[in-house]
Amino acid sequence: xxxxxxxxxxxxxxxxxxxxxxxxxxxxxxxxxxxxxxxxxxxxxxxxxxxxxxxxxxxxxxxxxxxxxxxxxxxxxxxxxxxxxxxxxxxxxxxxxxxxxxxxxxxxxxxxxxxxxxxxxxxxxxxxxxxxxxxxxxxxxxxxxxxxxxxxxxxxxxxxxxxxxxxxxxxxxxxxxxxxxxxxxxxxxxxxxxxxxxxxxxxxxxxxxxxxxxxxxxxxxxx
Amino acid sequence: xxxxxxxxxxxxxxxxxxxxxxxxxxxxxxxxxxxxxxxxxxxxxxxxxxxxxxxxxxxxxxxxxxxxxxxxxxxxxxxxxxxxxxxxxxxxxxxxxxxxxxxxxxxxxxxxxxxxxxxxxxxxxxxxxxxxxxxxxxxxxxxxxxxxxxxxxxxxxxxxxxxxxxxxxxxxxxxxxxxxxxxxxxxxxxxxxxxxxxxxxxxxxxxxxxxxxxxxxxxxxxx
DNA sequence: CGACTCATTGACGTAGCTCAAGGTATGTGG
DNA sequence: CCACATACCTTGAGCTACGTCAATGAGTCG
Numbered sequence: 001x002x003x004x005x006x007x008x009x010x011x012x013x014x015x016x017x018x019x020x021x022x023x024x025x026x027x028x029x030x031x032x033x034x035x036x037x038x039x040x041x042x043x044x045x046x047x048x049x050x051x052x053x054x055x056x057x058x059x060x061x062x063x064x065x066x067x068x069x070x071x072x073x074x075x076x077x078x079x080x081x082x083x084x085x086x087x088x089x090x091x092x093x094x095x096x097x098x099x100x101x102x103x104x105x106x107x108x109x110x111x112x113x114x115x116x117x118x119x120x121x122x123x124x125x126x127x128x129x130x131x132x133x134x135x136x137x138x139x140x141x142x143x144x145x146x147x148x149x150x151x152x153x154x155x156x157x158x159x160x161x162x163x164x165x166x167x168x169x170x171x172x173x174x175x176x177x178x179x180x181x182x183x184x185x186x187x188x189x190x191x192x193x194x195x196x197x198x199x200x201x202x203x204x205x206x207x208x209x210x211x212x213x214x215x216x217x218x219x220x221x222x223x
Numbered sequence: 224x225x226x227x228x229x230x231x232x233x234x235x236x237x238x239x240x241x242x243x244x245x246x247x248x249x250x251x252x253x254x255x256x257x258x259x260x261x262x263x264x265x266x267x268x269x270x271x272x273x274x275x276x277x278x279x280x281x282x283x284x285x286x287x288x289x290x291x292x293x294x295x296x297x298x299x300x301x302x303x304x305x306x307x308x309x310x311x312x313x314x315x316x317x318x319x320x321x322x323x324x325x326x327x328x329x330x331x332x333x334x335x336x337x338x339x340x341x342x343x344x345x346x347x348x349x350x351x352x353x354x355x356x357x358x359x360x361x362x363x364x365x366x367x368x369x370x371x372x373x374x375x376x377x378x379x380x381x382x383x384x385x386x387x388x389x390x391x392x393x394x395x396x397x398x399x400x401x402x403x404x405x406x407x408x409x410x411x412x413x414x415x416x417x418x419x420x421x422x423x424x425x426x427x428x429x430x431x432x433x434x435x436x437x438x439x440x441x442x443x444x445x446x
Numbered sequence: 447c448g449a450c451t452c453a454t455t456g457a458c459g460t461a462g463c464t465c466a467a468g469g470t471a472t473g474t475g476g
Numbered sequence: 477c478c479a480c481a482t483a484c485c486t487t488g489a490g491c492t493a494c495g496t497c498a499a500t501g502a503g504t505c506g
Contacts, residue, residue, distance in 0.1 A: 001308045057361040060443045065361040080350035081343070085224040086358055086444050112342075119335075119342055120304070126349040127303035133356035134309055138280040138288040141364075141403045144461070172485065180364045185462055187486060203471055203484060220283045221309050367493070395453065408494055410454055426452060426503055 002128070003223055004135040006155060006178070007165035009071035011125060012047060015118060016073070019047050022111055025102040029053075029094040035076075036092035041083060045108050047075050051098030052167070056177070058089050066177045068132060069095070071165055078129060079108055079122050139221045145181045149189045150217035152179060153199070158211050159223065169204035225351070226446055227358040229378060229401070230388035232294035234348060235270060238341060239296070242270050245334055247324040252276075252317040258299075259315035264306060268331050270298050274321030275390070279400070281312050289400045291355060292318075294388055301352060302331055302345050362444045363402070369412045371402045373440040376422070381434050382446065392427035 012019075027046075029035055035053050036042060052071040056064050067090075070076040076092065103111075112118055140148050152175065156162045176186040190206075193199045198214050200207045208214055215223065235242075250269075252258055258276050259265055275294040279287050290313075293299040299315065326334075335341055363371050375398065379385045399409040413429075416422045421437050423430045431437055438446065 001306050003308050057357070059362065059365040061365055063365050065364065067357070067361055078350070078353070080346060080353075082347055082350055083224050084350070084354045085226050085446075086354060086362065088224075089362075089444060090357075113339060116336060122346070123303060123349075124305055126346075126353065127301070127305055127307070130301070130303075130349065130353055130356060131307045131309060133353060133360050134280070134290070134313075137356050137360035138290055139282060139309065139312075141288065142282040142284055142286050171483085173483095182463060183485085184464080184487085188462090191486075201485085221312060223308075394451085396451095405495055406453085407455085407496080411494095414454075424453085 004132045005161040007069040008074040009165045010073035012075050013073035027102045029098040033094050038091045042087050045103045046100040049099045051096045053094050055092045064177050146189045148179045151222045154218050227355045228384040230292040231297040232388045233296035236296035250325045252321040256317050261314045265310050268326045269323040272322045274319045276317050278315045287400050368404045372412045374445045377441050
């Protein structure tokens with residue numbers, strides 16, 4: 001049974017050569033560049049050949065919520081046709097150099113119509129995305145910061161998907177923006193875990209020394 | 224541009240007669256009965272011919288989060304093939320007498336494969352569901368209870384989708400469970416709105432007297 | 447008309463916020 | 477290679493939004 005995944009990767013690799021054959025544009029983004037800029041409607045879909053990007057939402061209060069990460073071998077955003085107001089506040093930023101195949105909505109629709117396997121993969125992608133959002137909106141909401149953090153560390157560093165997808169380094173500020181808590185509050189929970197010998201921290205790095213203890217702190221839905 | 228909808232309805236009515244022709248089971252549920260019981264894996268899909276059901280998640284702390292409502296002319300749950308751990312904590316309850324066509328995963332897959340219009344509608348459903356969850360997980364998270372409530376009242380009572388779908392009456396307890404706040408805290412915000420003459424409340428009923436003022440309290444993403 | 451559901455208000459404790467200050471790596475230009 | 481700037485992390489202090497507990501009121505129904 002599947003647990004939430006913050007990092008999407010390698011779910012469309014089976015279609016890599018198929019995508020290459022079909023009409024598309026090759027594009028590259030530098031670290032820090034927007035794949036999807038603020039205020040822009042989301043017109044294009046990207047198949048990521050290499051690199052990693054993060055998707056986040058800017059709240060009118062100035063706080064930012066990191067929603068998900070998208071690495072090599074996946075499509076972002078999900079294929080959809082309707083336009084939602086919230087998309088104006090969503091943006092996608094390259095965390096490293098990113099190399100993509102860009103499809104217009106029409107180009108992707110043509111592939112979707114003819115390729116039954118692709119249809120199923122799009123469904124699978126949506127169910128996985130919905131699962132992450134359900135976990136965040138309906139489960140994590142009721143956990144305190146400490147449990148939220150343990151859950152996140154488990155999903156990013158211990159779980160199969162987390163280990164495979166390998167985010168590499170991450171700032172504590174980013175962790176706070178994933179969980180929707182303040183940096184100060186996040187640091188306090190990390191300090192507790194460090195004092196208990198569960199983790200070791202250094203600049204942009206968190207190493208889990210005692211995964212079994214970390215898991216005992218996690219909530220039931222997490223693994 | 225579309226705003227979040229808590230109530231799903233009439234998005235599959237175009238397929239009503241198509242569904243009737245295809246293999247299915249007709250089922251009826253009484254008010255309070257589970258369409259999807261706790262701990263049960265989600266094996267079946269329902270096309271709701273009449274009635275309304277709510278989908279919610281039970282947290283291990285005992286708190287409940289109401290996620291969405293599903294009325295006539297829609298499908299629930301969304302068509303998907305993978306199994307997620309969180310589904311064990313999800314449940315769906317009939318809020319009134321509910322009459323459905325029940326499809327097994329295989330039966331629905333057969334229809335999905337042959338019917339291109341259905342494929343597109345399933346995509347639209349997923350994008351709408353993802354939009355609601357994004358709104359909840361990434362936007363409402365940063366609003367205080369008062370703004371959360373104003374947003375919800377707008378979406379349920381003022382917005383086009385809310386008015387059309389018509390939840391009818393709703394307890395304040397349910398509102399609190401949608402927003403993930405305590406009943407006490409919710410009541411205080413309602414009291415403020417009542418004192419300002421924005422709403423009138425009575426048992427299971429909320430009437431908006433001054434929609435323009437309510438809207439001024441809402442956050443930017445809401446309409 | 448008693449029992450139950452639903453709504454309201456008060457009292458009080460605390461998780462997590464902001465503000466503020468400082469410490470420690472990492473990178474960069476001279 | 478050093479001086480300095482910048483990014484990142486940590487800790488303290490005080491405030492507040494929101495949670496729980498508790499008591500009561502006000503509709504609804506068999």
